[in-house]
Amino acid sequence: MLKRRLLEMTWRDALFCHWPVDPAVVSETLPDRLSVGTHEGDAYLSVVAFVMDDIRPRGAPLGLSFPELNLRTYVEGADGPGVYFYNLDADDPIGVALARRLFALPYYRAEMNVSRPRSADRSETAGGPVRFTSRRTHPGVPHVRFDATYEPTGEAFVAEPGSLDAFLVENYRFYAQGNRLYRGEIDHKPWTLREATVDIRANTLFEANGFDRPDGEPIVHYAEPIEVGADRIRSVS
Template identity: 85%
Template sequence: MLTRRWLEMTWRDALFCHWPVDPAVVSGTIPDRLSVATHGGDAYLSVVAFVMDDIRPRGAPVGLSFPELNLRTYVEGPDGRGVYFYNLDAEDPIGVALARRLFALPYYRAEMDVRRPETADPAADEDGPVRFTSRRTHPGVPHARFDATYEPTGEPFAAESGSLDAFLVENYQFYAEGNRLYRGAIAHEPWTLRAATADIRANTLFRANGFDRPDGDPIVRYAEPIAVGADRIRFV
């Protein structure tokens, strides 16, 4: 539950790529206080790429914007079901440094670019393909690259309660392990999703986190921009 909206922001150009995996693939990679959450007997590994736009403390007149790329799975934890992050790559050196220094969370600096190829305008707000590239530059950790062009292909829809889409995207808290187990809470309206295609030319996030690449093609979703509130990260 979100007790206070400490930060406000908009998430846009969101790509979700979900791969089903055997629960045993992830069970040994999460903290002891968490257990694997499944849907239809499958666990999932998801690559999520998006832009965090106009991030600001509540009431502040000016915010920051930068892309983020993460690999995550889904867990049951001390405060209920949520997302567990293996990495959070971001083009925000100050935020990355603070998260690592204060919490030892798996944030990594990266060079990123997000744009719509037809317009070459990173801030264009329209349908059409989005190219998202990321190259991790953080020293002393495994290299990671991601390069994909994606675009929505279907009509907008909201995930039905109990559906696989709801299991994968309607999560309002996350866990991450640093020097302790941490939990963060967010709040937003339900996602507006669209079926999508993704041409993934490079993706080494699995290898960087010690996984083999899952078999088969992912479930791909594009998400419409959404306003998000976030509480402070707390230990559990």
């Protein structure tokens, strides 16, 4: 539970794609104060795509909305376990500029679109497949393209504590390297998950972050919309 909820928002249309990798692959990419987090001996690289909806200071009537796409892994740090972000691509020029100017965090400007097929009356079909596309437009950094269509299947569930599903999605602390190592805290109820199918037509996040593309098919989750609170970002002492 956060001591303060400076920001409130809703996350929706969330896609999680997780690839198991050798911990050594991750270890050499981490800052000195972080070590690899594993589950039953495996490290993971995860691509996460979602919409941050109605982001606003607590109590404010209106907020901003934009998609985000990131590549992350799982770590242990002095402030506790969490996820480590290699990149945070966002269709939000003001937020990207502030994050880079104030903290030099790995935020990058991108053009993104999130859509669903339309029905005969031209309205978007609720609960159907979601298409998420992203093209990085940030100058001077590796190009990134992502294009995927995903759809939830099966019954909704909440990850069991200690399970692989919980290790991959139930994370309430994040780390990112900027002009120093930073951490942030979030707060929300456990994710309501569904298994999902995904058709990934383009994904250059691994190459852009210096990784070989992992072998095999990912573990895929779709997450129902969730209310999220966030505290301010702090440097790791």
